[in-house]
Amino acid sequence: MIGLAFIRTALFAETLEMSTDINAVIPMAALRSSRDGKLPVLYLLHGLGGDHTEWTRQASVERYAEDKGIALILPRADRSYYMDMKQGAAYYTYLSEELPAIAKSLFPISDRREDTFIAGLSMGGYGAFKLALRQPERFAAAASLSGSLDIVHRLSEPEVFRNREEERMFGSVVEVQGSDDDLLALAGKVAAAGNQPQLYQCCGTEDFLYEGNRNFLKHAEKVGLRVTYDEEPGGHEWSYWDRNIQKVFDWLPVDKNR
Template identity: 35%
Template sequence: MAFATIQYFSRSLMKASAFNIIFPDDPAKARPWSTFYLLHGLSDDHTIWARRTSIERYVQDFPLVVVMPDGGRNWYTNAQEGYAYEDDLIKDVVGLVERTFPVRAEREGRAIGGLSMGGYGAVKLGLKHHEMFCSVNSHSGAVGFLQADPKEGKKLSPEFPRIFGKEPKNGPEDPFAIVERIDHGRIPAMRIDCGTEDFLLQQNRDFHKFLEDRHIAHEYQEFPGNHNWGYWDEHIQEAIAFHTRNLKIAK
């Protein structure tokens, strides 16, 4: 596999930004490749997945591109007051990748996943832009923070009110509300996992039950572990296997 950092000007953010990318360097790997957009958590940046996991080694046998964008602390959302990080990913990053690399520019060629804030982002974006992504995964996702008291969200992330407004519950960025609004037949394949000692466990259980109650197909698993890189390095391997089953992979 080859690894690169792409520096680009984001028209959505009106500033310079960057993403890391892993892509096949073996000419025997068939093209076009499918793409896995892999999102970081609140306290990290676009470098963290490559620094803290063996993601490059885990995808070496697949004709798969892994794109690791920088979401700042903005919850992969167009803030009510601030930067448009959702547009940056959906328009600028995806657009640049698909203009530059020999990848499938279609729903069956795109997967999205992440951890914690990035788990929320992957679920939210995968549901909201279900015409773009065929497969979604979340590790230890903060999928229920918009359902909780906004004061709890602000404790974790002081940016919360600026990004989501005063009443985020059941709003346009709330995964629970998005599920209720969209055609359930178009929901991407979805995998959710969380550690049994993770402080976000109850949020994941609540979202799992919410999906079950609506008969929405998804995978849900709990494993021993906490909110840390030991857990994510282990379970990203299952996410890759999940996505490769759902993506159109060139033979």
């Protein structure tokens, strides 16, 4: 019998100025055996077309979390790219400031850096790396699965701005390039500072974001940012993500003696 608490939370987010949702998965057996009544936590981010329910609907992350004794926090970020949007809500500020405070007040999760991890797929892979690289003092590890990591390259593709959605999020390519929303620029800053979180990156070789993933990896190697990288055949699809999120759970630097 799996000892899990699955908690659905609806709340008003002051930063977003609207109602939003958070799902949480709490492994109860691990909680009962925890010395301090707190669990290591993985913030798990959804993709552009998904929401806070997709990881639990499409993959077996509840079982993987139970096996590893890790709490999951699954926030809703809509179609935001985890940005403080040029025309829209301040999702980055919400995810980086308000959400952690809410999660720690509601759920039995640790606030230690060494117990705090973040991962995501596609848009969420971009969000996970951005949050971890902009706040390396908060996250011990971050993982991107098929992430949109070279966002400048992605925004430069002619078809991307066809419905102006990305323009409402990011503004222009010129505004993004070299900013803290540009992961390649962030990689150089974090590598130079010497306080990087552990990073895991994977992408399927048939994925339309594969070239951007290779661009990020090449740049990370150039600037001295350490990345554990994995690739295999696969597209932008749940069969790939469910298989590879298991590798992420195995890779996470969880303190087994906590």
